[in-house]
Amino acid sequence: MLSFLSSSTTSPLLYLSRKLSLQTLTRNLSHTTMAINLHTHAFAGNPLRSKTPKPEDPFSPISALETLKTQLLDTSHSLSSPAFKVLPFRKGRPLASSSGGLGDLAPNWQLGWIGLDDCKGYLANSGVQLSADSLVYLGSRPEDDIVYWGIDVSGEGGLVPEFGSKQLSFVELRTLMVATDWADEQAMGELAIAGHARALLEWHSISIFCGNCGEKTVPMEAGRRKQCSNELCKKRIYPRVDPVVIMLVIDKENDRALLSRQSRFVPRMWSCLAGFIEPGESLEEAVRRETWEETGIEVGEVIYHSSQPWPGISYAKCIFLICS
Numbered sequence: 595m596l597s598f599l600s601s602s603t604t605s606p607l608l609y610l611s612r613k614l615s616l617q618t619l620t621r622n623l624s625h626t627t628m629a630i631n632l633h634t635h636a637f638a639g640n641p642l643r644s645k646t647p648k649p650e651d652p653f654s655p656i657s658a659l660e661t662l663k664t665q666l667l668d669t670s671h672s673l674s675s676p677a678f679k680v681l682p683f684r685k686g687r688p689l690a691s692s693s694g695g696l697g698d699l700a701p702n703w704q705l706g707w708i709g710l711d712d713c714k715g716y717l718a719n720s721g722v723q724l725s726a727d728s729l730v731y732l733g734s735r736p737e738d739d740i741v742y743w744g745i746d747v748s749g750e751g752g753l754v755p756e757f758g759s760k761q762l763s764f765v766e767l768r769t770l771m772v773a774t775d776w777a778d779e780q781a782m783g784e785l786a787i788a789g790h791a792r793a794l795l796e797w798h799s800i801s802i803f804c805g806n807c808g809e810k811t812v813p814m815e816a817g818r819r820k821q822c823s824n825e826l827c828k829k830r831i832y833p834r835v836d837p838v839v840i841m842l843v844i845d846k847e848n849d850r851a852l853l854s855r856q857s858r859f860v861p862r863m864w865s866c867l868a869g870f871i872e873p874g875e876s877l878e879e880a881v882r883r884e885t886w887e888e889t890g891i892e893v894g895e896v897i898y899h900s901s902q903p904w905p906g907i908s909y910a911k912c913i914f915l916i917c918s
């Protein structure tokens with residue numbers, strides 16, 4: 595069982611259950627194709643990742659990095675094209691602000707994008723010189739002239755009060771997820787951007803050395819991958835993804851679902867079963883093994899539902915519905 599399920603995280607299938615009754619799910623299982631039209635996967639649907647420009651395109655990682663290096667050396671503050679916006683993270687939390695929230699209206703949140711010059715200035719106030727290697731490319735939108743970057747400023751504690759004076763603070767991703775209207779496509783896109791950036795920055799922080807020879811790694815392609823600095827090795831290193839299965843085991847005949855709970859759960863909190871996929875194991879085998887290991891129950895048909903990214907520990911989640 596995954597340890598993170600014992601925290602305050604509720605699995606996507608439990609969110610799903612708010613909208614669809616078990617009877618509906620069971621009825622749909624009689625069809626080969628799931629009839630559930632689910633557009634509400636948190637952290638999926640990143641609008642910056644829909645299409646990676648070709649290398650010669652000024653919005654591509656390689657071209658944008660060259661422009662970025664020029665801009666970092668340029669002290670004239672001349673306007674560049676494309677423009678750059680940076681999203682700072684501190685300990686896995688993106689910079690964000692909120693607005694509204696008057697009366698019965700829930701407040702809206704926005705990611706705390708800052709301009710490149712402002713980012714340079716904030717760090718300079720903390721005695722840090724902004725370098726291109728500390729920024730990771732996040733992408734661009736087709737509708738604007740901007741390339742978006744992420745940066746980890748966890749080591750710069752002095753930035754917290756500075757941002758705070760501008761009504762900006764570092765907010766836990768789960769808090770943003772709960773505060774998001776899941777029917778709001780734009781807000782869900784912002785959440786996905788933040789999730790992607792966090793996963794990428796976290797991977798950078800734990801892939802400092804080459805797993806092949808132990809030498810230091812250096813960022814490549816504007817931080818989208820890394821490479822060993824040892825000329826004799828030069829191993830290419832890509833962001834790591836740890837696939838997980840989450841399954842709702844259903845007893846169709848008796849109209850029941852199998853859930854589990856851990857001793858650390860708050861009262862009345864139950865979760866779907868879940869677990870990591872082991873090397874050499876298919877998704878279906880992982881579903882059957884995990885269910886057997888956790889509950890001693892053997893499952894029958896395994897039906898794939900959908901998948902979603904899960905930032906923080908670089909998981910890609912795979913979701914299944916199962917008949918037992």
Ligand SMILES: [Zn+2]
Nearest residue numbers: 804807822827
């Ligand atoms: Zn190496």
